[in-house]
Amino acid sequence: MISTKWAKLIKSLQLKKYRKAEQQFIVEGEKAVLEVLASGWQVPAVFATERFLQQHAAAIQPAQLVQVCGSDELVKVGTFNSNDAALAVVAMPQWPAFHAKSEQWTLVLDNINDPGNLGTIIRIADWYGIRHILCSPDTADCYNPKVIAAAKGSFLRVQLHYLPLAEQLTNSKLPVYGAYLGGENVHQLQLSRHGGFIVLGNEANGISAELSQCISRKITIPAYGDAESLNVGIAAAIICDNLKRLTASR
Template sequence: MISQKWSKLIRGLQQKKQRKLEQCFIVEGEKAVLELLASTWQVKALFATERFLQQHAKAVASLPLVEQCTADELVKVGTFSTNDAALAVVAIPERPAFTLTQPEWVLVLDTINDPGNLGSIIRIADWYGIKHIICSGDTADSYNPKVIAAAKGSFLRVNLYYQDLTELFAKQQQRPVQPIYGAYLGGESIHNLALSQAGGFIVMGNEANGISPEVGQYITKKITIPAYGSAESLNVGIATAIICDNLCRISQPNQV
């Protein structure tokens, strides 16, 4: 059984304030937990069904705390509507400040509020080999359970940083390293874009308001996804995928 102490902690970690206090977050579901166990991230406790523990005995052998429980218990303390596998309590890793040593694609998120969108963007970044995402301070918390669920195991491979975007780009302006592309409804078609180099910052704006004027002043190239129909706009996750696909294709024309 999951003790009252751990039940209270797990429920608390569903709130940003408690995650910050405990410096922990939760990962739920078989696939995500298995990817986690194969990584170097620190798992503080694992709660899992008998089936999961029997099938993955070697993977859980070195963990500091492993407790068997029922699927119903996992559902009661977690956020999934069904979970017949596992839930892990994980230490939030310390990350160094973002530094750019060579030109590469970096996603920049300006006030992306929806956790599901952020999780999808993390997964998209992982698909296209983008290792860094820089978030404004008011972007959704990357350790929100909804973000982790939407990201699947990609949160393990993509580094997220939270910082003031205007300070970031002001420094870039002083010593330009790579261009700053901003996604707008009006801009140069992503299909016709000519790149000065293979790499750059890709700025995606708020779901409702787009890129803020404070960040927009640093954009060196406005880009857009051409519309062929009458939809007003695209979901920010879908837009991110389309832009990343085109930029990676253009910058790596020989990639199979």
């Protein structure tokens, strides 16, 4: 059974201000909880069904507290409509300060405010081996439960850094590619070097005027039909795939 104290904490961690104060967040579902338990991250508590605990007795050992509960309790305190496995309370990691490397691609998110889109982009970054994402302070919180759910286990392998983007890009010697509706065809880019920054703008308004001044090359995904635009997550995947392909072919 989940105590009133823990239920109150879990509920509070669904809000950014309490996540920030407690420096903790929640992970829900069998696969995600198992991944975080195996990651080496600090896990103060796991609440799980009897079936989950019996099947994964060895895996739950890293958790500081383990309590059995019913699936109805997991649904009541969590954000999933159904959860017959587990919920973990996880301590936020303390990432070192970001330093760009010449052979490294870095995604840059300018006010991406939809949690589902952010989670998808984290998963895409993980797929293409991109280990760092720079986020404007007004980008969605990466520990939002919806972000964690959409990212699957990729949030464990991709480091997100919230910082003033213009300052970071202005001081870098690496190329800065910005995704626009008009620009160089991403299928035909000529790359002078490996690595750089890939800037993706707000879902409705694109890249901000302030950050546009930092863009060294505007790139675009050519349209062959009549759709008005692409979802930012889909655009991120297409751009990453093409840049990786061009890099690999050199």
